[in-house]
Amino acid sequence: MMKNNISYIDKVRENILDHLKTYQHSETIYNASKYSIEAGGKGLRPLLLFTALEALDTDIEKGISAASAIEMIHTYSLIHDDLPAMDNDDLRRGKPTNHIVFGEAAAILAGDNLLNESFNVIAKDKNLSAEVRIKLVETISNRSGQSGMISGQMLDIEAENRKTSLEELESIHAYKTGALIKAPVLSACIIAQAAPEISERLEKFSEVIGVLFQIKDDILDLEGNPELTGKNTGSDAKKGKVTYISELGLNGAKEALAKKVSEANSILNSLDELISTAGLRKIVQMFAERDQ
Structure with a gap:
């Protein structure tokens, strides 16, 4: 079923573009927003949501708006990360970054547009009950706002060019990267109305693979192929970013990655009698072995 779930990523992008097209008033903002959506990317977060729904024996069509x-x-x-005031990158997903093509002002507004319209997509999904839609908006906004990703981004900036502890590093990335990895899993639990015991274990699973994902990201920044990753390598070190490589070294980061793989699979072992975990195990493998 993993291949079917991957095909749904195209449906997600079609859904986004259809929504943006319907509500466009500024051609520039529409084109700038469309440019970054069409740039593609791995689609791992939608894939994670669909795979979690499948594990919970729920129709994955119900997850399209949340994904x-x-x-x-x-x-x-x-888009915002790549801006000169943030990471100042000129390559993303193998293409010039948004602000390079459309200018800083349009890139800022395109990012703002995608953020605001994301909740509109959920609000308009009549295939989900009002209660489920409200819970999804609350959950996703919590994981992407100041209690999640936004705080992680700020903490990451504040940690540049100074010594940090491994504990602080893990805290930064639990918010910066992990929160938006957790959101698809929690969303799937909401849509499927999963039992509390299952939801709690899946939430812990999502926390572990969020760290796993970031460790692999840091490794790829050092030894990845730019033609595959779609972005320049070595940028973290140049910017003085605190990473698992800077704290543990390359071999230490790879050891930490292996431990997180084992921890994630251990959580899935505890769920084997409650849900179908095969797809989620493939997600763990994909996160750990990806080359982009």
Whole structure:
């Protein structure tokens, strides 16, 4: 079923573009927003949501609006991350970054647009009950706002060019990266109305793979192929970013990655009698072995 779930990523992007097209008033903002959505990317967050729904024996069609919202928020965060005031990158997903093509003002507004319209996508999904839609908006906004990703981004900036502890590093990335990895899993639990015991274990699972994802990101920044990753390598070190490489070294980071793989699979072992975990195990493998 993993291949079917991957095909749904295209449906997510089509859903986003259809929504943006319907509500466009500024051609520039529409084109700038469309540019970053069409740039593609791995679509791992929607894939995670669909795979969690499948594990919970729930129709994955019900997750399209939530997956669209999360992908829009992720894309907006990348547009803003790449700005001169943030990471000042000129390459993203193998293409010139948004502000390089459209200018800083349009890039800022395109990011703002994707963030705001993400919640509109959920609000308009009549296939979900009002109660479920409200819970999704609350959950996703919490994970992407100041209690999640936004705080992580600020903490990451404040940690540049200074010594940090491993504990602080893990805290930064639990917010910066992990929160928006957690959002798809929690969204799936809400849509499927999963039992509290299952939701709690899946939430812990999402926390572990969020760290796993960031460790692999740091490794790829050092030894990844730019043609595959779609972005320049070595940028973290140049900017004085605190990473698992800077704290643990390359071998230490790879050891930490292996431990997180084991921890994630251990949580899934505890869920084997409650849900179907095969797809989620493939997600763990994908996160750990990805080359982009």
